[in-house]
Amino acid sequence: MRGRHAAALLWLALLALPAAAQEYPALHSVTGVAADDVLNIRSTPSASAEVIGTLAPDQTGVEVILADESGKWGQVNSGEQSGWAALRYLSLQPQNDWRMMHGQALDCFGTEPFWSLTLDDTARMTTPEGPVTGFTLLARQRAAGHSGKSGFHAVHHPSNETSVPGTASLSGTLTSQHCTDGMSDRSYGISIDLLHLRGTGQLDVLTGCCSLVP
Structure with missing residues (x-):
């Protein structure tokens, strides 16, 4: 019984560990946006912030520079400024490690x-x-x-x-x-x-x- 209790505590502790953090920068594709809609880029990581740019619903090669503290918003560039797009509409593209030989250009x-x-x-x-x-x-x-x-x-x-x-x-x-x-x-x-x-x-x-x- 004592062994089972220890194993249960270990399992709970493992569940409490944070997931491996996504490494940035990384290329993403817009996903889950209707064909007649766009993904807004906002001035701050907030759904009520000013819209400073947009991404097409089928856009690929979107470089996400970093994520905000909540992990819900990613910083991207739009024109001559940077803004924030909702990460739930951005999926990670397959890519090679930019730090290695034959890696991402x-x-x-x-x-x-x-x-x-x-x-x-x-x-x-x-x-x-x-x-x-x-x-x-x-x-x-x-x-x-x-x-x-x-x-x-x-x-x-x-x-x-x-x-x-x-x-x-x-x-x-x-x-x-x-x-x-x-x-x-x-x-x-x-x-x-x-x-x-x-x-x-x-x-x-x-x-x-x-x-x-x-």
Whole structure:
């Protein structure tokens, strides 16, 4: 009897444990909305808040940046600002881990100076001087002991050789955290710290934000 009582207490304790938290950012699809209706994006996580945008009833690739404390509302971007949509109408899409090699593609950017970087199975960068092509992504790996952080490394081989003087490289750290571009009211769920070593030997230390590519 005593053993059964202990087992029952253990079962109740397991039931009381919180469910595994959904990791953000993540791509979602609108679901459960009538074909002639839309899903409202509101200024705050409240059904009575001002509507600042809408999502189509069949829209996919909606990036949810984070959830509010209640777990009922997800922060999304609409135009040049971010707002909140009801998570009960957003279903998680199948997707690869953005922190890993061959994972979810990312679009990253920064200001002052303006630059952009697309990171998928390759690395493609644009700077104020123009596009920098030919990067080979060598590694993209989640940080040990830190589920919300990863690093990557890419090299540029203009002569298709692996080690020549003047070879440019990109090394970066991606972190799952709130990020803003400083120029709009949009929000992002991933920040990036980027080191761009140019073929001339000049080192650019850059920071910015990233979003998931649908």
